[in-house]
Amino acid sequence: MTIPCFPEFKAVELEDRDIIQRTMDLFPSEVCELNFGNTFIWRNFDHPKATLIRGNLCLLFEPPDEPAYFLQPMGDREIPETLLDCLAFAPRLSRIPTPFAARFCPRFRCAPDRNNYDYVYRSRDLIELKGKKYDGKRNRISKFTRDHAFHYLKLSPGHLKDCHCLFEEWMEEKAVNGSMISAQKDAIEQALTHFAALGLAGSAIEVGGKIEAFSIGEKLNRETAVIHIEIVNPRYDGLSQLLNRESIKNEWCGFPFINREQDMGIPGLRRAKISYHPDHLVEKSVILA
Numbered sequence: 001m002t003i004p005c006f007p008e009f010k011a012v013e014l015e016d017r018d019i020i021q022r023t024m025d026l027f028p029s030e031v032c033e034l035n036f037g038n039t040f041i042w043r044n045f046d047h048p049k050a051t052l053i054r055g056n057l058c059l060l061f062e063p064p065d066e067p068a069y070f071l072q073p074m075g076d077r078e079i080p081e082t083l084l085d086c087l088a089f090a091p092r093l094s095r096i097p098t099p100f101a102a103r104f105c106p107r108f109r110c111a112p113d114r115n116n117y118d119y120v121y122r123s124r125d126l127i128e129l130k131g132k133k134y135d136g137k138r139n140r141i142s143k144f145t146r147d148h149a150f151h152y153l154k155l156s157p158g159h160l161k162d163c164h165c166l167f168e169e170w171m172e173e174k175a176v177n178g179s180m181i182s183a184q185k186d187a188i189e190q191a192l193t194h195f196a197a198l199g200l201a202g203s204a205i206e207v208g209g210k211i212e213a214f215s216i217g218e219k220l221n222r223e224t225a226v227i228h229i230e231i232v233n234p235r236y237d238g239l240s241q242l243l244n245r246e247s248i249k250n251e252w253c254g255f256p257f258i259n260r261e262q263d264m265g266i267p268g269l270r271r272a273k274i275s276y277h278p279d280h281l282v283e284k285s286v287i288l289a
Contacts (some may be wrong), residue, residue, distance in 0.1 A: 001051050002019070003016070003020075003051065003057065004050075004051060004052065005051065005052045005053075006051045006052060006053040006058070006085065006089075006090070007267045008030065008051060009049035009050065009051045009060065010049060010050050010051070011043075011047070011048070011049055012039055012040060012043055012050055012059070013043075013115040014040065014194060014197055014198075016036075016050065017040070017100075017149065017197070017198070020036050020039070020050065020057065020059075020143045021035070021036040023057045023074050023133050024074060024077070025049065026037065026074075027223035028213060028220075028222065029072070029097060029220075029221065030097065030120045030220070030221070030224065030259065030282045031071075031072070031095055031116065031118065031282060031284065032220065032226050032261045032262070033071055033260050034071060034072065034199070034220075035218060035219075035220055036201055037191070037199065037218045037228065038228055039059065040188040040190065040194070040196075040198060041190040041191045041198070041228065043182065043189075044183070044186050044190070045063060045064070045140070045180075045186065045187070045229055046061045046062070046063045046184035047061065047062040047063070048060065048061050053073065053082045053085050053086065053266075054071040054075075054077050054078045054081060054082045055075055055077040055078075056074060056075030056076075056077055056078075056079070056082050057073065057074040057075060058070055058073050058074075058082070059071045059072070060088060060089075060090060061094075062068070064179060064180070065087050065180070067090075067091045068090045068091065068092075069088075069090055069091070069092045069093060069094035069095075069286075070086040070090055070093045070094075071093070071094070071095055071096075071097075072093070072094075072097065072100055073086070073097050073126050079104050080104055080107075083104060083105065083108070083287070084289075085212060086147075086243050087108070087288070087289040088289075089285070091111055091288070091289075092114065092287060092288050093286070094116070094284075094287075095113070095116055095284050095285040096225050096229070096281040096284055096285045096287055097283070097284060097285075098238060098284065098285055099110075099280065101285040101287060105285075105287050108288060109287070109288040109289070110287055110288075111285060111287055111288075112283065112284075112287070113267035113284045113285055113286045113287050114265075114285065115200075115262065115263065116262045116264070116284050117262055117263075117281045117282060117283055118259050118260075118261055118262055118281065118282035118284075119196075119259070119260045119261070119262070119263070119273045119276075119278040120224065120258065120259050120260075120278055120279055120280050120281070120282060120283060121257065121258045121260065121277070121278050121279055122223075122252055122256065122257060122258075122259065122279045123252060123255055123273050124256075125139060125227050125249055125277065125279070126244060126245060126248045126258060126274075126276065127248050127249045127253065127287050129141075129247060133154075133277055134277075136275075137217050137219065137241045137245075137274055137275075137276075138169070139156040140237060140238035140241045141238050141245065142235060142238075143237065143240075143242050144237065144238030144239055144242055145236050145238075145242070146221040147235065148208075149207070149241055150154075150205050151205070151206040151207075151209075151243070151248050152203065152204075152205060152206075152250065153203070153204040153205070153206055153211070154201075154202075154203065154204075154250070154251070155201070155202030155203055155205050155214055155215075155216065156195065156197075157192050157193060157195045157196070158215070159192065159199055160189065160193065160266045162194060162204075162210070162211040162258060163188060163204075163211060163214050163279065164185070164188070164189070164261065165211075166168050166211055166212065166213075166214065166231055167184075167185055167231055168231075169233065169234065170231050170233065170234070170247055173233070173235065175235065177279075180200050182265070184229075187228075187229065188216070188229055188231070189263075191216050191229060192216075198218070199219070199274045200216055200217070200218050200228075201216075201217060201218065201251050201252075202214060202215055202216040202217065202251070203215050203243065203246060203247035203249070203250060203251055205239060205242060205243050205246065207236065207239075208234075211220070211237050212232070212233040212236060212239060213230075213231065213232040213233060213236075213240070213242075213243040214229040214230075214231055214243075215227055215229060215232075215243060215244075215247045215249070216229040216231075217229075217247075219255070220222070220259055222250060223255060223256050223257055224255055224256075224257040224258070224259050225251075225252040225257075225258055225259070226258075226259040226260075226261065227258065227259070227260050228249075228261070230243065230244075236285060238258055244276075246261060252263050257279065259282070260273060260276075
C-alpha cells in the first residue's frame with residue numbers, strides 16, 4: 001500500500017505498517033510517538049492520517065480533546081518548506097524533539113511542551129535497583145513477594161480477556177471514566193488483538209492464578225524500548241514495582257534504555273516517574289506559524 005502525496009491523506013491502517021515503520025527506522029527518534037505501534041493502537045482516538053509532503057512522510061493527528069497537529073516530518077528533503085506546508089494545513093506541529101526544533105524552526109514560534117516530555121531510564125538501573133535512592137522500590141517488592149506467590153507470564157493475545165477484566169477493575173478502583181479511559185481500553189484491545197502483526201511484546205504477573213498486572217511495549221530505536229501501556233491492580237502494594245523490574249529483565253534487557261513515555265501533566269504520575277530517577281528527559285516543543 002502506498003502513501004498518497006499531499007494534499008491527499010490516507011487513514012493509518014495495519015496494512016501501512018511496513019512502509020511507515022521502514023521510514024521511521026531510517027529516521028530514528030527518541031520521541032515515543034514516532035513508532036508505528038503507538039500510532040496504530042491509539043488510531044480510534046487520534047485518527048492518524050499519512051501523507052507525503054515533498055517526499056517526506058508526515059503524520060497528521062486529530063484527537064477530540066486538542067487541536068489537530070503534525071508530528072515531525074520523517075525525511076531529509078526541503079524540511080523548512082515541508083514545515084511551512086504542514087502549518088498552512090494544521091494549526092501546529094506537536095511532540096517535536098527540541099534538537100529538531102532548534103535546527104529547523106527558528107523562523108516559527110516555538111514553546112516547550114513539558115507535559116509531553118518522555119522519561120528515559122537505563123535498563124540496568126530498573127533491573128538492579130541498586131543504591132539508597134531505590135531503597136523504597138526494593139522494600140515494596142520484598143514485601144509483595146513475602147506476602148504473595150506470583151507467576152511471571154510472557155503476554156500474548158490469549159490474555160486479552162483477562163487484561164480487559166483487570167482494566168475494568170482498575171477503572172472501578174480508581175473511580176475514573178471519560179473518553180480518555182475508553183480510548184485506553186480500546187488501545188489495549190488493539191494492542192493485544194494485533195500483537196504479533198505490530199511486533200509488540202509484553203509482560204504479565206499472575207497472583208492466585210489471575211492476571212493482576214500487565215505491560216505492553218516495543219522497540220523504539222536500536223538502543224531504546226518504549227512501554228506504551230501498564231495496568232496494575234492498585235490493591236497490591238509493590239506489584240507495580242515488581243512488574244516494572246520483571247518486564248525489563250525478561251523482555252527488554254537487550255536495550256540499554258527504556259522510554260516510559262510522558263506524564264501528561266498529572267502530578268501523581270510525574271512524581272512516580274521522577275521517583276525512578278530517569279537518565280534523561282526527551283524534551284519536546286510545540287511549533288506554531
